[in-house]
Amino acid sequence: MFNFSIQFNDKKFQASIAYLKQCSNLDKLLEEIQKIEKTLQATIVIARKELGMFRRFLQIACTNAVEDFHDVNKRITKRLSIEIIVNLAGTRQINDAINKIVPRGENEGIAIIVSESLEKNRDVIKFLEKTAGCVEVD
Secondary structure (H helix, E strand, C coil), rough: EEEEEEEEECCCEEEEEEEEEHHHHHHHHHHCCCCHHHHHHHEEECCCHHHHHCHHHHHHHHHHHHHHCCCCCCCCCCCCHHHHHHHCCCCEEEEEEEEHCCCCCCEEEEEEEEEECHHHHHHHHHHHHHHHCEECCC
């Protein structure tokens, strides 16, 4: 798991990135992600596993997404998770970004969690591991 902080004005966010390995229900998790975000009060993005090796890129994309999301003039979407996906994909077309980044029909991916505390991120990762039926989370 890789953790980093994002500072924006007077707010500080904690971000965590974890590999989800050998998941039996990753597609089910993707279908329910919006409900899970509301329940756990955290921003959650499930992305293709290939992005996991680019830690600095993930950090920059998440930081830019948080900054854009909180700037009304730069914001593209109403949800931070979609803003992160758009930044990861490098396109402003939401459907294209989702198709490039979200791992549909696969059993592995990475989870990107943004919340106000690392403790909450750890709880979210444990929940995702159970919900997606992952053998391992790294």
